[in-house]
Amino acid sequence: MILTKERYTKTVVPALREKFGYTNIMAVPKIEKVVVNIGMGHSIKDPNFIETAEATLRKITGQKPVKTVAKKSISNFKIRQGQAVGMVVTLRGKRMYDFLDKLINITLPRVRDFRGLSLKAIDGQGNLHIGLREHVSFPEIEADEVDRIHGLQVSVATTASTRDEGLELLRQLGFPFQTS
Numbered sequence: 001m002i003l004t005k006e007r008y009t010k011t012v013v014p015a016l017r018e019k020f021g022y023t024n025i026m027a028v029p030k031i032e033k034v035v036v037n038i039g040m041g042h043s044i045k046d047p048n049f050i051e052t053a054e055a056t057l058r059k060i061t062g063q064k065p066v067k068t069v070a071k072k073s074i075s076n077f078k079i080r081q082g083q084a085v086g087m088v089v090t091l092r093g094k095r096m097y098d099f100l101d102k103l104i105n106i107t108l109p110r111v112r113d114f115r116g117l118s119l120k121a122i123d124g125q126g127n128l129h130i131g132l133r134e135h136v137s138f139p140e141i142e143a144d145e146v147d148r149i150h151g152l153q154v155s156v157a158t159t160a161s162t163r164d165e166g167l168e169l170l171r172q173l174g175f176p177f178q179t180s
Helices: 005-020 041-045 047-061 093-110 163-173
Strands: 031-039 066-069 084-091 128-132 152-158
Touching: 005 163, 031 047, 031 093, 047 084, 084 093, 152 163
Parallel strands: none
Antiparallel strands: 031 084, 031 152, 066 084, 128 152
């Protein structure tokens, strides 16, 4: 099952048009972008972790991550203004579809105790937000070379206007949701 633009146009669009009664093909929801994020958390002072997280994100997405910095200092969290607090990659186009194909068919089945995505992971606009506790589920990461396991977040942004439209789009694309 390959997730490509061709599959979207040939199977998903007709199914969504039939279910929701869209007259214009441009009204059918589609995936706009995928954002992959790593937060530094407790490892904010460790320069080795910052380099490791950057290399991990680069391997997983095939794109250079952008460091996100703190906008202001927060003394309780020991964060200073301008300090790197995370890394983010935004995927669009072919890289986005390749990443989603890998996420659905390879990574999610490799997640420990995976029983499907929760329906609570979809917000009111039909966007999907997934939190993965271990980055070693991705096929590019070799478990022997990992010194510290960290999590990451994946957000799939759609052009759907309601939660039901977004859920149906993601189901048609092959995302494995929990049945109950």
